[in-house]
Amino acid sequence: xxxxxxxxxxxxxxxxxxxxxxxxxxxxxxxxxxxxxxxxxxxxxxxxxxxxxxxxxxxxxxxxxxxxxxxxxxxxxxxxxxxxxxxxxxxxxxxxxxxxxxxxxxxxxxxxxxxxxxxxxxxxxxxxxxxxxxxxxxxxxxxxxxxxxxxxxxxxxxxxxxxxxxxxxxxxxxxxxxxxxxxxxxxxxxxxxxxxxxxxxxxxxxxxxxxxxxxxxxxxxxxxxxxxxxxxxxxxxxxxxxxxxxxxxxxxxxxxxxxxxxxxxxxxxxxxxxxxxxxxxxxxxx
Numbered sequence: 001x002x003x004x005x006x007x008x009x010x011x012x013x014x015x016x017x018x019x020x021x022x023x024x025x026x027x028x029x030x031x032x033x034x035x036x037x038x039x040x041x042x043x044x045x046x047x048x049x050x051x052x053x054x055x056x057x058x059x060x061x062x063x064x065x066x067x068x069x070x071x072x073x074x075x076x077x078x079x080x081x082x083x084x085x086x087x088x089x090x091x092x093x094x095x096x097x098x099x100x101x102x103x104x105x106x107x108x109x110x111x112x113x114x115x116x117x118x119x120x121x122x123x124x125x126x127x128x129x130x131x132x133x134x135x136x137x138x139x140x141x142x143x144x145x146x147x148x149x150x151x152x153x154x155x156x157x158x159x160x161x162x163x164x165x166x167x168x169x170x171x172x173x174x175x176x177x178x179x180x181x182x183x184x185x186x187x188x189x190x191x192x193x194x195x196x197x198x199x200x201x202x203x204x205x206x207x208x209x210x211x212x213x214x215x216x217x218x219x220x221x222x223x224x225x226x227x228x229x230x231x232x233x234x235x236x237x238x239x240x241x242x243x244x245x246x247x248x249x250x251x252x253x254x255x256x257x258x259x260x261x262x263x264x265x266x267x268x269x270x271x272x273x274x275x276x277x278x279x280x281x282x283x284x285x286x
Contacts, residue, residue: 003028101237108243113158113198113225119145120221122248127214132184138214141207142221142245144193149201155227157235158198162210163222163242172222175208198223220244 003014007026019028108120126139133139142162161172178192193206212219225239 101240103240103242105242105244108221108245111221111223111241111243113223113241114153114156114227115151116149116201117147118198119143119147120243121245123219123245124248124250126250129185133211136214137211140210140212140219141188142210142219143205144197144208145205146193146197146200146203148203152201153227155229156199157226157228159195159224159226160198160208161222162208162212163220164212164216165218165220166213166216171213173210173212175210181209218244219247 001014002011004011005021005024005026006028008021008024010021010023012021012023014028019030020026021028111118111120121143123140123142126141129139140162161174164171164173175194176192177194178189181192182189188207188209191206193204193208197204197206221241221243223241223243224237225241226235226237228235
């Protein structure tokens with residue numbers, strides 16, 4: 001290997017003369033490190049530089065391969081999810097769970113929502129409980145008996161409300177939640193049933209409570225059978241069931257006595273500030 005002498009600047013063969021310059025006798029213990037010039041780098045004239053460039057290129061290629069693999073994996077997951085969703089939608093449609101929306105008037109004694117059986121009614125007017133209600137409204141409760149489901153159906157999104165016929169037409173009211181009731185009628189919270197109770201699979205009984213106009217002439221449960229595969233998907237409404245309800249007298253033990261009304265401060269002077277604040281407690285969800 002030709003090198004340039006550090007002393008006299010002459011070229012000589014390092015291997016042939018064992019590192020000793022034949023011109024001046026200067027000894028070189030090892031060949032000097034040659035720093036490549038820009039022209040050498042562009043031409044690839046130094047093997048060390050070429051090896052470094054090759055290593056960087058291989059590293060870059062590996063990073064690109066990993067990135068591509070991640071993108072392909074996410075694409076497969078996305079496509080698999082869409083295929084699974086389509087398969088589930090086809091199965092639901094073939095089983096009659098999806099399709100055109102049908103409105104039916106059915107008996108409240110045996111109502112079927114997404115293959116689960118219920119019994120609704122009768123309804124009872126709780127005319128003695130007026131605290132927290134707007135003027136001209138009355139508290140009504142509807143009995144609900146939920147039978148145990150034979151199977152759990154994914155994506156259920158059933159709902160219900162009370163269809164009320166008044167002299168001025170029809171109106172619809174959502175059930176009061178236990179949050180509304182416990183602020184005034186804590187004794188009604190134990191058996192309070194809410195909308196999400198429609199979708200439970202275990203057997204249970206209770207009452208749904210509604211605040212409705214006192215001049216209502218007929219009441220019916222308005223039930224929607226629906227499904228939703230994912231939260232961001234549109235709600236698929238399949239059936240609407242209307243169940244006319246009969247009225248039943250209120251049980252004596254559920255009625256409030258005059259003493260209870262006074263002790264619980266449920267009867268207030270309409271002109272008092274306490275009564276006005278209580279009137280805003282319950283949202284009627286008209």
